[in-house]
Amino acid sequence: MNIVDTIIEKFGGIRPAARKLEEAPANIQGWLKRGVIPAKKQQKVLDTAKQNGIDLKPADFFSTPVRHS
Template identity: 40%
Template sequence: MTQLASVFVLYGGIRPMARALSEPSSNVAAWKKVGRIPAEKQPHVLAIGLKLGLPITAEHVVFPLGRPHAAYADLPLIPVPVPCDRPADSQRPAAEPII
């Protein structure tokens, strides 16, 4: 499985991306720090990237730093049993049926 290039790398860095989007570089840096682009900005980021001829897709915009755990996506899930040797204190006894 191939890892997507970061949208910030595709734009050439935080400052070039901020310039292209007419956004303060502090906003773009915050997007990179939290690992997401606000939903209302995503269409604009995609449109400007395509206009500039960048090889950008919607997936780059939704997952700007790449898909989380993309390296582990091909591994099978291993079920792990959860042992419980005592009843929960919060369980109530079964109520008598009302007839």
């Protein structure tokens, strides 16, 4: 599961995310396929998450590097 999968799952899946974000489901599907939410849409995703009580932070858009000892 990549970062976009995790974010979209927090919204309840593709169709619920599309409804909440007022985006076409095909757009959300494209984000999943590419593995990235366009930068120009990220603030909207954050704002919509907050409005819907979804726990989402700016850091959630970035992967955490794995630290090797």
